[in-house]
Amino acid sequence: MPPTSMGHCLTTLPSLRDALDVVSGKWKLLILVALATGHQRFRDIERSVPGISSKVLAKELKDLEQHQLIQRTVQEGPPVLVTYEVLPYADTLDPVIFALREWGLNHRRKIMGAGSEA
Amino acid sequence: MPPTSMGHCLTTLPSLRDALDVVSGKWKLLILVALATGHQRFRDIERSVPGISSKVLAKELKDLEQHQLIQRTVQEGPPVLVTYEVLPYADTLDPVIFALREWGLNHRRKIMGAGSEA
DNA sequence: TACCTTTGCTTACCAAAAGTGAGCAGCTAC
């Protein structure tokens, strides 16, 4: 039972736009979740986010870094190691991710349930 | 203090993807909010969602209709009148919109606050 | 040593989507 139903105020549109400008892609939230679940290397993320390509991942990681949601660290050494990690600020997106996750779960149930329709 | 911080479970990724498949564009949530705030005619929505074009709006409205989030109604009569309205199901997206709105609000503050940086 | 694999990307190339401007049918206003 959402307490806000229909109660969108005038600041909703601009704030939403601000948020969407950072987060609206198909991949960004997925990447953040992958990072949060322990996948910190490029190839590791690539494998854990099904369907993403190297090119897009590289670009998205740059975007996320620019928005200060993640941090890229290069560990020099005989094998140069690059790791990505979510910054604390990215945790503020948890409510968004949570809400979206819940909705996705529910939506799938709806779609599956009404299986008799085209 | 988000209670879910880092606590993403294994169903997060697929559920998130399901949700993003419906809602990930730059415009869909904005359109839903515009509809929910009383803009129900095409041109009205177009004007209230800054930056959107007729073409994209038409396409997004079709998508939203297909996903059963909105309903298109044509009232025949001397002036044919087309109205769009959010279906009850779209209200289930309120938590998502709310979370995103909050985040956007906060993010703008952060960006503005750190104004001395590039 | 040669050969294959992994990593973290980048580069061409092509397809899909978004943005731009014009326009159109049907109506109203003047």
Add this chain to the structure above:
DNA sequence: GTAGCTGCTCACTTTTGGTAAGCAAAGGTA
């Protein structure tokens, strides 16, 4: 009549996305 609004669509350009390949540096394997 002509100008305007509405709800779109069309043709065109630009931007974004996706695919496959490749590359330098290192590691394994024999």
